[in-house]
Amino acid sequence: MVALEGVAVGPGHPKGKAFAWMTPNGKGLIPVAAPLVGIHKTNWTERALMSLGMEQKPVPAKTVADWIAKRARTFLLGTKGPIVDTFLDPNCIFCHKFYEAAMPLVRKGDLRLRVTLVGFLKPSSADKAAAILLAKSPAKALAYNEAHFRVAVEEGGIRPIRHPHPAITGVVGANTGILSHTGALATPTIVYCKKPGDFVMSHGLDNYSAHYLRKLFHGIGSIDAVGGCTG
Template structure:
């Protein structure tokens, strides 16, 4: 068991575990005071957690390598079992009843994202793109804009993401009322059907209407969007959605919804992983992101 103290690291998240389709939510407290990093044999650690990752991902993901984490945690580099697709950082710990998997980000008491640091250190992701450059790239990326008035921001959405569904149900009515606008950059990574659904929506004659229908028929229990993948996927659009997903990884986390926006007083856009309570109100009072990556 891990000791708990006033100096803690927190684990929490809405992040999708790449290749696994596992969503996490909760808080993990870890004592970081004077505790040595776990010294675990890499091969033994991989063998310890690989069966759990395999089970939770239904065989779609595997442990590629391991490293010593803080306070007894074992860091895991996880990727698709078939070798095709992005990697992710997870954490493991030996619980009383066997290994426990932590797919969400781990923060230390200073707010530093240890998962992001590990991802950069182990070559899982490059250093996060600055908000201004990311805003420019998202405005130029394939997608669609919802709304015609109000401050403009951009957002990465996966068609099977339950938290994206929550975002849509709250933001879409505000956009129709002219209180805000948002550019949707479709991605597909949460479930095997995410990519074909995103491509199907983006290749339709009216992507915004198609996405709205996906959300209107969203199955909350199974966390599945209502879109039905087309039998034939346009290769060009398929490449575009894959590129959008790679761009999402440049934010520092493969998680949705990821929002890039200008709050009131900002000169450059900020990157937000997830939607905090009251955030849409703040976005409605903020500024628009401009094509040059600045705030209006």
């Protein structure tokens, strides 16, 4: 086993400041091409970046729920069942899988999704998010995006807005800014409460099936309009 140490490289580095792993003798640097993940799914690269002050420490799930309630532009899918907060990018293939798995539960009244749209995966993501948010019914616009999702190229089906107003661009940016404080700029990111005071945040899921989601969200609490949790 070789012990590596995370170091910041710069300012002479072409990118100004970058991260690399240093070998034990201090003579070699290993550039980071992908996160170093341990056998227990510990992201050692993320931990090293945080310790060096190169990446923000994630805020607690309860804080994220509070920020969504007070700062984000959201819309609700469903009329019954516990409310789960979810960050979605219109061009995200895993968001598409999550949406398709969750909607049967939403239609049945077993679950509600409060959607916070973000835009960072592709150049068209932010403008597609803006198009959905500006629609008369964002829920229907998102449904169109997912129904026409092109899996082969990982592209949502809605057309990006041509001339987004700075105000809506700012809204999508603010939503994405909240996501950036969760510890990973990744979608879908899901926030829910098992019971009052017990909030959970997940970047992605282990399984994208309605059966898995039914078990995951069985008996959970509901995030209310102010970011609290009701039983």
